[in-house]
Amino acid sequence: MGNRSSRIVDCKGEPTIKTLCLFCQSDKPFTAEHVIPESLGNDDLVLTGNVCTDCNNHFSKLEALVLQKTSLAFWRAYLGIKTKRGKLxxxxxxxxxxEKGVFPSTHPAHDDKIGFTAHEDGSSSVEIDDLRIVNEILDDRRTNFRFVMTPKLLFVFGRFLCKVGIELLCISDQDVARSDQFQRARRFARYGDLGSLWPIFHFTKGQPGDFRKVRVDADGLIKDVDYYGYSLLEVAQRYTLAHLRVGTDNWVVCLNDPFPTPEIRTAFPEYDLQCIWYSPEEVG
Structure with a gap:
């Protein structure tokens, strides 16, 4: 069984129940935990009374890398999602x-020295500090950029997605989120100790312009921006999937089995669900 609480005795000798942290099982003070980072536009999906301050601080560091170095970074700039301090x-x-750490953090196919900035007028710009790439664009030999999810980024992104999925489960049912079937996902999110990467699945949907809409009301023009979407899905009463959409990117992890069968494709029948993963040999 999963551990949600511990039984203690108060000063009057009466048993009381104390809820433990969802991830580290400690009885440290709790804090409000944003299930999806505020820097992705979330200001209301908050989990309370379940995540301790230490885990919250740990996840903040994890999210900082995800928000700065994965495709989520691009979408933040393209969609103009302000930080929790109100900055673009x-x-x-x-x-x-x-290289630093266990997992490789560089890849030769990645287009390096590229950044993006959001502006107050709703536009975004790209900064390229690579003359070769600039010349290829000017010569019409390049129309896109290549951003590679290295083993390091997949490791961190998998932990992030497991964290989001477990917290979504907890909002729905605390006992289910703490059950044994999700123990590996909870531990991987907090400690990254699976022994390998947690496979991530991905598909694309729509076009970048689909997420910016302009409408007219009594006060004039209003811009609506669709920052993100999320869902929990059950497949054949066997797999629990966490799905996060940011822009056209749709990311999926299986929370109760890191290595599900292709049966999970039935959850997204209209899309080409691809597994993004490195074998232990590739990780090195």
Whole structure:
């Protein structure tokens, strides 16, 4: 069984129930936990009374890397999603200068030294510090950028998606979120100790312009921006999937089995669900 609480005895000798942290099982003070980061536009989807301050601080550091170095960084700039301090984002998708840590954090196919900045007029700009790429664009030999999810980024992004999924479950049912079937996802989100990467699934839907709409009301023009979407899905009463959409990117993880069968494709029958993963040999 999953551990949601511990039984203690108060000063009068009466048993009381104390809820433990969803992720680390400690009885440290709780704090409000934003299920989806505020820097993706979330200001109301908040989990309370379930995540301790230490785990909240740990996840904030994890999210900072995801929001700065994955495709979520691009969407933040393109959609003009302000930070929790009210600032428009400027992100740099360059790779680190050297490898650090267990998982490789660089890839030769990645277009390096590229950043994006959002502006007050609703536009976004790209900064390119690579003359080769600039010349290819000017010569009409390039129409896009290549951003590679390295093993390091997949490791961090998988933990982030598991964290989001577990917290969505907890909002729906605390006991289910704490059950044994989701123990690996909880631990991977908090400690990353699966022993390998947690496979991530991906598909694209729509066009970038679909998420910016302009409408007219009595006060004039209003811009509506659709920042993100999310869902929890059950497949064949066997798999629990967490789905997060930001822009055209749709990311999926299986919360109760990191290595599900292709049966999960039935949850998204209209789309080409692809697994993004590195084998242990590729990770090195």
């Amino acid at each position: 984002p400027s992100v740099n998708l360059s790779q680190p200068n050297r």
